[in-house]
Amino acid sequence: MAKGTIFNRMLAIGVGLIGGSICLAAKKKGLAGHVLGYSRKLETAHEALKLGIVDECIAGPGDSNVRNVDVVVLSIPVRQYKQVLTQFLPSLPPNCLIFDAGSTKSDVAVMLDELEPQFPGLKARFVLAHPIAGGESHGPAAAVANLFEGRNCVLCSLPQTNPAGLKKVENFWAAIGAKLSTMNAMDHDEMFGAVSHLPHLLAFSYVASVLGHPKGAEFMKEGGAGYRDFTRIAASSPEMWADIFQNNSAALLSMLSGFEANIASLRKAIENGDRATLERILAQASEYRSHWKQN
Amino acid sequence: MAKGTIFNRMLAIGVGLIGGSICLAAKKKGLAGHVLGYSRKLETAHEALKLGIVDECIAGPGDSNVRNVDVVVLSIPVRQYKQVLTQFLPSLPPNCLIFDAGSTKSDVAVMLDELEPQFPGLKARFVLAHPIAGGESHGPAAAVANLFEGRNCVLCSLPQTNPAGLKKVENFWAAIGAKLSTMNAMDHDEMFGAVSHLPHLLAFSYVASVLGHPKGAEFMKEGGAGYRDFTRIAASSPEMWADIFQNNSAALLSMLSGFEANIASLRKAIENGDRATLERILAQASEYRSHWKQN
Incomplete structure (x- = not known):
């Protein structure tokens, strides 16, 4: 792993304004060795590839590349989390970290409770994150590497969160310029x-x-x-x-x-x-x- | 009267952000021959004089200067109009124009109805104006000559408004840079x-x-x-x-x-x-x- 690299293989599920900006920032700062991108709309994934946001696109959870990612960045509407995780989790390595970038948190904690019996250990490796950034524009074309520079990012750890994984996610957000704060999902x-x-x-x-x-x-x-x-x-x-x-x-x-x-x-x-x-x-x-x- | 002059002697009642800016704009554009200022607080009037907003201060309706003004600019809280007009009208020349700069208009129309029996012809020479300008700052020190440049100013003429007087007030606002529109007080x-x-x-x-x-x-x-x-x-x-x-x-x-x-x-x-x-x-x-x- 090169100096400064935090993740070997990152999979971005969702490559719009937020997901795309996370990828661009990760690449610019050398935080991820290889960046894979997935979008429900194939043309969005291809647009991200063309814009240099991701190094490679995958077509879905069946892609063999999914089996060796060490982090998943979830930047899709919160209401799609459950379906997408249910599709991808069987193919993901058991220790792969997952973090999101959504605006609500208690509902995600409840969703994780619902998935935990089917995917034991999921809550330990999932970090709830909310970067206070965004705006009216959207899509891969709106993504920029410095979107999170100087912006707040709230991390909501669960009682089950693995401290080493949480530390990695904290280091990642700090490295792309975010100011971190921590609170529980309800607060x-x-x-x-x-x-x-x-x-x-x-x-x-x-x-x-x-x-x-x-x-x-x-x-x-x-x-x-x-x-x-x-x-x-x-x-x-x-x-x-x-x-x-x-x-x-x-x-x-x-x-x-x-x-x-x-x-x-x-x-x-x-x-x-x-x-x-x-x-x-x-x-x-x-x-x-x-x-x-x-x- | 010098070329461009619209009023010989202007009396500004209220010399804060709005009244002071009207005076500064009138002087800069040469629209008023002489500008008198009045404020309930003597120190505010003196501040306006020191800042060059007015040429002269008056102490109240008893001042002999009041008898030969040809326009009064009312830039005080709307709730004070009735009391102030009742004090000044007996000293003002009968054909002196009056216009205001308040944010509400129907209430002023009602107040004029109430004063009309005591001061016949008042409604003919009063023009209701509302410049869409201002903000959080206030007082004579906040006044600037270009406050109304490019800003909207709504004029609400009453059925009784004297057309020649209305035209003068329109010319005045246009000359200090305002974009004029006209509607009735209710609208x-x-x-x-x-x-x-x-x-x-x-x-x-x-x-x-x-x-x-x-x-x-x-x-x-x-x-x-x-x-x-x-x-x-x-x-x-x-x-x-x-x-x-x-x-x-x-x-x-x-x-x-x-x-x-x-x-x-x-x-x-x-x-x-x-x-x-x-x-x-x-x-x-x-x-x-x-x-x-x-x-």
Whole structure:
């Protein structure tokens, strides 16, 4: 193994923006000896090969190359994990590490519980990872080697996680520039339900509700800088975000309840001319947000 | 009157970010022969004088200079209009034009109805204006001559508005770089209730509701680019926005009802695993917002 190499043979399942960027970063930093790529759509895998994201494509779990990979990087919608793992695990070496890059974690932990009896030891070699990177663009063509430089990556280890495997995955993310933090899956989902999933839900819902007004589309043409920034995330992928909302429904809907209670208080204060309550709520938010700085 | 001059003697009531920027722009473009400034806080008026925003300060409606102004620019919180106008109108020449720069318009139209019997002809010489400019900063020190360059300014003429006076105000705003549009006060309030006031209410409420969670402040430290942009407007002035929410409560709460109905549909779809409804609502928003461009 060359100096600095962490994995001999990496298999990327999913080679879009996230998976493709992980491969490019691994190759650029010399962290993986050989990079294999798989996509459910053959043309996506071929595009990744042509772009130099992977060294080789495989057609599926039957490919003999699958038998000697030492790490699998799962960068596909979380709802596809179970089916894809069930297909690939019988062909993968028993000590092969697996890590993902999805936005929800408790649902993946539950899925691993369900697969563990069929694939004993799976939870020991699976590391749950969530790089805080991405955006509106997608596909292999959007992948870049520096996507994770300076960005946070949350690792959620399970009680069963093998420490040596976890260490390798930590070293990998650190080597491609990510700042690491660790928390359990429940805390992760609560935190990102609050600071990412709920804002997305509200932004989608706000735009959809104004579109429901007879003159809504006409009104929105006049939106200024406030409208622009507030609604930017409403342009995100409906499929991806429907997945996230469903997969993290418990934490998301609990945070939504808090928001609904707050908006009900504001409505009541406006209706009753209760200036003190109105200003108190606005001042709390303004005071906090004025001093907020991005990590 | 020098070439290009629109007004001989302008009185700015309020010399903060908006009023101060109007004065600076008027002076830079040679649109006003002499600029007088008034602020309820004497030190603010003196600051404006020192910064070259106004040529002279006046202490109040008793100042003899008030008797020969030909235009008044009202750039103070909308809730103070009635009291300030009641104080100044007896001293102002009967044909003096007045225009404002506030964010709500129907409430000002109602206030003018209330003052009209006491000051006959007031509605004929008052032009309701709303420049779409401003932001988190405030005070005379934040004023700049080019604040309105390329920005929209909505004029809401009343049926009683004197056409010659309206034309002068239009020429003034156009000369300081604003792009003009015209609509009635009700339409204005409905439009800005939808595209500005409701997003501000939701952003304030979102931050306040997360702060209400035991770990909310800790969670928000981890907010990424989506959180940053979605919440930027929650750092705005609580006093100013409490005014706007109260002054435009009818249009705002009506738009809020549409939003609440939409978020209830999304909650139900998530709770029931109704993927089709969930994706349909998200796709509507994403499709619209992906093609939206700022005017």
